[in-house]
Amino acid sequence: MSLAAPTHGFLSPTGVEIAFLLVGLVTFGAALVSVTTRQLVHAALWLVVTLGGLAVEYLLLTAEFIAWVQVLIYVGSVVVLLLFGLMLTKAPIGRSPDADSGNRWAALTVAVAAAAALVWVVVDAFRATWIDLDGAAAGSTKVTGESLFQHWVLPFEALSVLLLAALVGAIVLSRKAKADAAGPEVPGARDGQAAAERAEGAR
Amino acid sequence: MNGVLDVALRLLVVFVVFLTFPLIVGQTEHKVMAHMQGRLGPMYAGGFHGWAQLIADGVKFAQKEDVVPNGADRRIFQLAPAVALLPYLLVLLAIPIGPGEGAVGQVLDAGVFFVLAVMAVGVLGSLMAGWASANKFSLLGGLRTAAQLLAYELPMLLAAASVAMAAGTVSLPGILDAFEWWWLPWQIVGAIVFFVAGLAELQRPPFDMPVADSEIIFGAYTEYTGLRFALFLLAEYAGIIVLCGLTTVLFLGGWHGPWGADGLGWVWTLLKTAILAFVVIWLRVTYPRLREDQLQKFSWTLLVPLSLAQIALTGIVKVVIQ
Amino acid sequence: MAPIPGSGLAKGLAVTLRTMTKKTVTAQYPDVQPDLPPRTRGVIGLFEENCTVCMLCARECPDWCIYIDSHKETIPAAAPGGRDRSRNVLDRFAIDFSLCMYCGICIEVCPFDALFWSPEFEYAETDIRELTHERDKLREWMWTVPAPPALDAGAEEPKEIAAARKTAEKLAAAQAEPQGGDT
Numbered sequence: 001m002s003l004a005a006p007t008h009g010f011l012s013p014t015g016v017e018i019a020f021l022l023v024g025l026v027t028f029g030a031a032l033v034s035v036t037t038r039q040l041v042h043a044a045l046w047l048v049v050t051l052g053g054l055a056v057e058y059l060l061l062t063a064e065f066i067a068w069v070q071v072l073i074y075v076g077s078v079v080v081l082l083l084f085g086l087m088l089t090k091a092p093i094g095r096s097p098d099a100d101s102g103n104r105w106a107a108l109t110v111a112v113a114a115a116a117a118l119v120w121v122v123v124d125a126f127r128a129t130w131i132d133l134d135g136a137a138a139g140s141t142k143v144t145g146e147s148l149f150q151h152w153v154l155p156f157e158a159l160s161v162l163l164l165a166a167l168v169g170a171i172v173l174s175r176k177a178k179a180d181a182a183g184p185e186v187p188g189a190r191d192g193q194a195a196a197e198r199a200e201g202a203r
Numbered sequence: 204m205n206g207v208l209d210v211a212l213r214l215l216v217v218f219v220v221f222l223t224f225p226l227i228v229g230q231t232e233h234k235v236m237a238h239m240q241g242r243l244g245p246m247y248a249g250g251f252h253g254w255a256q257l258i259a260d261g262v263k264f265a266q267k268e269d270v271v272p273n274g275a276d277r278r279i280f281q282l283a284p285a286v287a288l289l290p291y292l293l294v295l296l297a298i299p300i301g302p303g304e305g306a307v308g309q310v311l312d313a314g315v316f317f318v319l320a321v322m323a324v325g326v327l328g329s330l331m332a333g334w335a336s337a338n339k340f341s342l343l344g345g346l347r348t349a350a351q352l353l354a355y356e357l358p359m360l361l362a363a364a365s366v367a368m369a370a371g372t373v374s375l376p377g378i379l380d381a382f383e384w385w386w387l388p389w390q391i392v393g394a395i396v397f398f399v400a401g402l403a404e405l406q407r408p409p410f411d412m413p414v415a416d417s418e419i420i421f422g423a424y425t426e427y428t429g430l431r432f433a434l435f436l437l438a439e440y441a442g443i444i445v446l447c448g449l450t451t452v453l454f455l456g457g458w459h460g461p462w463g464a465d466g467l468g469w470v471w472t473l474l475k476t477a478i479l480a481f482v483v484i485w486l487r488v489t490y491p492r493l494r495e496d497q498l499q500k501f502s503w504t505l506l507v508p509l510s511l512a513q514i515a516l517t518g519i520v521k522v523v524i525q
Numbered sequence: 526m527a528p529i530p531g532s533g534l535a536k537g538l539a540v541t542l543r544t545m546t547k548k549t550v551t552a553q554y555p556d557v558q559p560d561l562p563p564r565t566r567g568v569i570g571l572f573e574e575n576c577t578v579c580m581l582c583a584r585e586c587p588d589w590c591i592y593i594d595s596h597k598e599t600i601p602a603a604a605p606g607g608r609d610r611s612r613n614v615l616d617r618f619a620i621d622f623s624l625c626m627y628c629g630i631c632i633e634v635c636p637f638d639a640l641f642w643s644p645e646f647e648y649a650e651t652d653i654r655e656l657t658h659e660r661d662k663l664r665e666w667m668w669t670v671p672a673p674p675a676l677d678a679g680a681e682e683p684k685e686i687a688a689a690r691k692t693a694e695k696l697a698a699a700q701a702e703p704q705g706g707d708t
Contacts, residue, residue: 068316076323083330084349093276140312239541243551489537
């Protein structure tokens, strides 16, 4: 994060800033639609738009590496897994009448609280720092790698242990289902395993 | 003004390549496949050995009625071909064919990630088509596509990561700048894993279960007609170009060649890509389709361990030579 | 010896590659006419000069697809005091090729060699009724009947030639013997 350009004001936005805002609005709208729509697969596809929009925002902030990884992991894998799961259900084409749960207010509360916490953390951390978009890219692969493996190694390893735990848990769950069935492999077990291995790949 | 012109020119060149090269591959496939089966292939269209067959096919597709099934999810059904096709156009932008800035559409810092990420997006098109067609065969095809993608993207990524480790960069021109001839035997396992996994991701035979015509008609594309169907086909052939180009750049040294590397580097790239495209066709003619469970087993029990072993080997050699 | 793993895959690749370098077997039909052997079962030609209207072909035809009409004519006696002779004259000879199953029995049974196989096969019609071809058309197809294939080198000579040769030899012997007796 380079330091602020001294002569910066809110009233003379640059082209990048306008683009950032517009893409942000689109992303926000897509996110809203993806949680409010009653068509399950449409929700997943709106999620693609949301995640893609986020990737564009990263790009605008010169964090190229993060942007492509975002597309690769979330759009390329997580949403595909989601769609795979949806296709296994009986999701109808058109509205699902029962695609609504009673605790939408609780969900809203949690979402707003999480958003508030994130915004607060970001605002508190960066205050009025401006990214110098004209200088060397602050988010290139080299820079990201160096900061990740020099300053943030411990959280990185902690996260990988967390993912490993999830992986082992998934395997344990699928093994148990297999032992209960006591027959040929249960399809569900295999999916769980695939998902677990997927998670490892994503890491 | 000069910059704008430059960008426009690059985009134009990439677009022309995108429109012509898949057709060339398609025509080659017609001819090579025919001769491998003791036939002649198309002989009429265009006069000389049927060179214009695919153009004639395109005209035919354009004339056909564009049918959307009654129960289909109309908008997603119509959007799917574009989602399947456009990523490959974007990927072509990032593939360098020669040394220097002039021979690549756009230099990207994280080129390998860009290319793999965008290719994975292309599969969303098949999934959308499979779900939105309101057809059981399409749904089965979509399911198989998703399962195949999940199984084969991992070895593909790992193989690409091995090269990135060897070169110490994830930029495609950077990898080529670092290339030495002895990388070829060093990365050969990774190359094979990458190529095979790429074939599976493109759903080319012998990994074409998602479109297995004798089982599920044409998988996710069953309900498509006319121009939209043609776009899916174009996406498949553009995918072949992209896969062969990527394998060339990552594993075969792109513009490096035994001689004449200065100035003629792009010839080497094109030559290697063409040979790989021939191999794709050759494999299609030679091998029968794998069964769905064989496909999954092949990936998880063979390709993934192989690619992990390749990464280990890369790491060891890298440490030793430093 | 256990085969090397993957050798089968390589063998498959070799087969397709070898086939690619070989000559193709595709027949470029409308451009290049096929080179069909004589007696190919294309169409049946009628050599009507040989036909005596014996009706054997029509009776043997399993499909009943041969139509023959005829009438009798009386030929006045050749020599004075002789008897008038009657003769069958062919009025109609038609084969319905929409029924014909190309079994060739008619050709086999014809005692006077009036029916022949021709390799001609391009006689498709747009209406099934037009597949009933009359005698003039059948006669025209006679021109497309190729000469029969030559006999094998060691084969028995054809019956009619053998008979003719025998007669000729006998005649020669009969002529030669009296001369020999004289001298």
